Amino acid sequence: MIRESIGAVPLRLRARRFRVSAWRSRVRARVPGGPALPHYISQASLHGQRGRGFYRQLVRAGTGARPGAMAEWGERLAGVHGVLLDISGVLYDGGEDGGAAIAGSVEAVARLKRSGLKVRFCTNESQKARGALVGLLRQMGFTISEGEVTAPAPAACLILRERGLRPHLLVHEGIRSEFDQIDMSNPNCVVIADAGEDFSYQNMNKAFQVLMGLENPVLISLGKGRYYKETSGLKLDVGAYMRALEYACGIKAEVVGKPSPEFFKSALKEMGVDAHQAVMIGDDIVGDVGGAQRCGMRALQVRTGKFRPSDEHHPEVKADGYVDNLAEAVDLLLLHSDK
Numbered sequence: 144m145i146r147e148s149i150g151a152v153p154l155r156l157r158a159r160r161f162r163v164s165a166w167r168s169r170v171r172a173r174v175p176g177g178p179a180l181p182h183y184i185s186q187a188s189l190h191g192q193r194g195r196g197f198y199r200q201l202v203r204a205g206t207g208a209r210p211g212a213m214a215e216w217g218e219r220l221a222g223v224h225g226v227l228l229d230i231s232g233v234l235y236d237g238g239e240d241g242g243a244a245i246a247g248s249v250e251a252v253a254r255l256k257r258s259g260l261k262v263r264f265c266t267n268e269s270q271k272a273r274g275a276l277v278g279l280l281r282q283m284g285f286t287i288s289e290g291e292v293t294a295p296a297p298a299a300c301l302i303l304r305e306r307g308l309r310p311h312l313l314v315h316e317g318i319r320s321e322f323d324q325i326d327m328s329n330p331n332c333v334v335i336a337d338a339g340e341d342f343s344y345q346n347m348n349k350a351f352q353v354l355m356g357l358e359n360p361v362l363i364s365l366g367k368g369r370y371y372k373e374t375s376g377l378k379l380d381v382g383a384y385m386r387a388l389e390y391a392c393g394i395k396a397e398v399v400g401k402p403s404p405e406f407f408k409s410a411l412k413e414m415g416v417d418a419h420q421a422v423m424i425g426d427d428i429v430g431d432v433g434g435a436q437r438c439g440m441r442a443l444q445v446r447t448g449k450f451r452p453s454d455e456h457h458p459e460v461k462a463d464g465y466v467d468n469l470a471e472a473v474d475l476l477l478l479h480s481d482k
């Protein structure tokens with residue numbers, strides 16, 4: 144005979160308790176610092192989407208359904224005076240048709256700007272010149288100006304000038320204009336960015352040949368992301384091609400853009416806020432969250448853009464908080480930060 148109970152607790156009930164307990168753990172993992180399960184939600188109410196949806200509503204509505212959780216978010220966000228916002232995957236998802244704003248992000252940026260917190264945009268976008276990117280975002284309704292954006296191409300131009308480097312460019316046509324004032328005769332380095340369809344064998348091989356022809360090959364990469372998300376799906380990013388050139392040439396690229404500490408520091412300097420007073424909000428667990436934390440900033444990851452559920456269990460990087468989208472991040476900031 145199959146034994147149906149252990150002690151006084153039937154096996155079926157034990158299994159149900161285990162499921163509830165496992166879900167409770169998942170909620171805690173999903174919302175670090177978020178509320179413990181309120182006692183008035185019965186175990187029975189947790190079965191099915193209705194119960195879970197109700198709990199999520201509690202988390203969102205109160206950004207912490209109990210005072211303890213609010214205190215924890217308060218501790219996490221105390222002393223924040225400035226916010227660095229990633230653009231792709233946080234404000235909008237790019238695409239062939241220009242892309243689309245992420246729901247709630249236009250209003251979230253507007254609220255943040257009205258709040259008194261300092262705001263700066265910190266992007267690795269390297270397919271569009273800064274002016275074109277800002278124009279696109281303004282068309283979508285965002286309040287943003289070119290002077291508020293820290294982007295890798297202008298930062299790379301500064302480095303090229305300072306070091307007398309003349310680049311061979313392996314970049315998207317959309318960003319070539321950023322290098323108009325740079326001497327590109329007789330190249331003594333290669334600059335690689337997200338070239339999209341221009342990452343052909345021919346173009347990769349040309350960059351390889353330029354590097355191999357140099358006594359001291361210099362490869363500058365605008366970001367080193369593995370992939371990003373557009374409206375049509377995930378797209379391979381510059382990091383994969385950068386690694387290919389590193390491998391073939393036996394060199395190490397210099398990264399301009401996130402997660403380079405210099406890049407974050409320049410964004411902080413332009414915002415006029417110290418690292419310990421700033422929070423980064425991004426969709427890239429390594430480039431945005433890990434990079435910002437290594438500079439002494441706090442960082443929230445949004446579950447939009449390239450976010451994947453496995454990011455919340457990343458072996459090396461743990462965000463200070465995970466939020467569903469920028470709108471939720473701004474809700475929390477406006478509740479808990481020092482304005």
Ligand SMILES: [Mg+2]
Pocket residue numbers: 229230231232233425426427448
């Ligand atoms: Mg992003």
